[in-house]
Amino acid sequence: MDRRQQRTRTAIFEAFGELLAQKSYSKITVQEIIDKANVGRTTFYAHFETKDDLLREMCDDMFRHVFSEKLGAEVTHDFSLETGSPRAMVTHVLYHLLDLGGGRLELLTGESGELFLRFFRRRLNEFASRYLLPESIGGRRAPRDFLVNHIASSFVGMVQWWVACGLRQSPEELADYFMEAVTPIL
Amino acid sequence: MDRRQQRTRTAIFEAFGELLAQKSYSKITVQEIIDKANVGRTTFYAHFETKDDLLREMCDDMFRHVFSEKLGAEVTHDFSLETGSPRAMVTHVLYHLLDLGGGRLELLTGESGELFLRFFRRRLNEFASRYLLPESIGGRRAPRDFLVNHIASSFVGMVQWWVACGLRQSPEELADYFMEAVTPIL
DNA sequence: AATAAAACCGAACAAACTGTTCCGTAGCGG
DNA sequence: CCGCTACGGAACAGTTTGTTCGGTTTTATT
Numbered sequence: 001m002d003r004r005q006q007r008t009r010t011a012i013f014e015a016f017g018e019l020l021a022q023k024s025y026s027k028i029t030v031q032e033i034i035d036k037a038n039v040g041r042t043t044f045y046a047h048f049e050t051k052d053d054l055l056r057e058m059c060d061d062m063f064r065h066v067f068s069e070k071l072g073a074e075v076t077h078d079f080s081l082e083t084g085s086p087r088a089m090v091t092h093v094l095y096h097l098l099d100l101g102g103g104r105l106e107l108l109t110g111e112s113g114e115l116f117l118r119f120f121r122r123r124l125n126e127f128a129s130r131y132l133l134p135e136s137i138g139g140r141r142a143p144r145d146f147l148v149n150h151i152a153s154s155f156v157g158m159v160q161w162w163v164a165c166g167l168r169q170s171p172e173e174l175a176d177y178f179m180e181a182v183t184p185i186l
Numbered sequence: 187m188d189r190r191q192q193r194t195r196t197a198i199f200e201a202f203g204e205l206l207a208q209k210s211y212s213k214i215t216v217q218e219i220i221d222k223a224n225v226g227r228t229t230f231y232a233h234f235e236t237k238d239d240l241l242r243e244m245c246d247d248m249f250r251h252v253f254s255e256k257l258g259a260e261v262t263h264d265f266s267l268e269t270g271s272p273r274a275m276v277t278h279v280l281y282h283l284l285d286l287g288g289g290r291l292e293l294l295t296g297e298s299g300e301l302f303l304r305f306f307r308r309r310l311n312e313f314a315s316r317y318l319l320p321e322s323i324g325g326r327r328a329p330r331d332f333l334v335n336h337i338a339s340s341f342v343g344m345v346q347w348w349v350a351c352g353l354r355q356s357p358e359e360l361a362d363y364f365m366e367a368v369t370p371i372l
Numbered sequence: 373a374a375t376a377a378a379a380c381c382g383a384a385c386a387a388a389c390t391g392t393t394c395c396g397t398a399g400c401g402g
Numbered sequence: 403c404c405g406c407t408a409c410g411g412a413a414c415a416g417t418t419t420g421t422t423c424g425g426t427t428t429t430a431t432t
Contacts, residue, residue: 114300142363153343
């Protein structure tokens with residue numbers, strides 16, 4: 001990939017992120033983005049079809065990272081996706097959320113949070129189904145996909161609460177809360 | 187209130203609702219609304235400051251109804267807010283959601299669902315704190331507002347799932363699922 | 373070092389949408 | 403019946419969007 005493309009792409013992402021921290025998505029104009037990114041109008045539309053497209057790609061980047069196995073440079077915690085207990089999985093994802101940094105996480109509770117949550121939710125459903133909820137749920141009235149959905153909703157709610165509180169709890173502590181609230185159905 | 191005002195107000199609400207069922211909120215223009223409502227441009231802005239304002243008022247209407255004690259004409263179920271058990275409370279609210287009718291409920295899972303959920307969530311937190319979660323939560327690690335938040339998130343998630351499934355379950359049945367998933371922390 | 377390909381920029385553009393103003397008309401309530 | 407108020411329509415300036423054009427700079431390659 002051309003070095004210039006990378007430069008403008010990250011410049012746009014960065015500018016967009018800063019703007020999202022300030023004001024709601026719907027009130028951000030393409031003009032503001034390209035001004036802050038110091039990029040020509042034509043260039044923007046060469047990279048992204050529309051503002052929605054930019055948002056989508058940004059979310060993809062974010063959440064691909066959050067649900068990946070590897071963490072960023074400085075942060076580490078011993079973990080393997082294969083062998084993890086549910087509690088360890090939750091802790092893992094929370095560390096990845098923290099690792100996002102740069103105010104990205106605050107976007108979830110900001111004025112435009114709903115937009116990101118749609119993407120987050122989609123990933124979480126898959127995650128909950130694969131890693132958290134056991135295959136067989138004997139002796140329950142509620143269907144499995146109800147429970148998957150329940151877990152994913154709770155997870156989203158927890159993260160929102162966490163961010164709103166100012167990330168005061170450690171991932172481990174938060175995972176304990178979560179397990180306490182959700183273990184009975186696992 | 188002037189009869190004319192009522193007419194235009196409901197006409198606008200109705201048109202707005204139909205449009206919301208078709209396309210996402212952000213892509214709906216004031217022009218479309220007033221065309222469908224058959225109302226002059228000036229008139230629209232006499233009633234609502236902006237499109238966002240219209241949305242807000244509509245949500246207020248919706249959720250004031252959902253959390254009220256009384257139900258609409260035909261639907262009834264014996265209930266009193268004072269004496270209800272948590273399960274009865276949940277059933278009650280679900281009946282009220284059904285009672286919305288006219289595709290209003292589908293808005294929660296549509297493209298613009300996130301917008302409504304913000305309003306819904308606000309009400310639900312209050313509701314969960316007042317009616318569902320006991321005052322004293324002895325012997326727990328998780329703080330009370332974490333649990334309140336957890337319950338509210340689960341409730342929202344449940345409703346979304348419900349609507350997405352096509353409202354196949356009865357309120358009572360759904361309340362059972364919910365209690366099964368959430369009772370352990372009550 | 374030369375060259376072809378590309379990404380970039382800036383300006384200008386039509387089109388759409390917003391929110392407001394002005395004035396004449398029609399319907400309401402007392 | 404009369405005054406008041408909501409309504410309608412048209413026109414308005416101000417934004418924002420997405421596109422087009424020609425010209426310039428950077429990149430990767432030979």
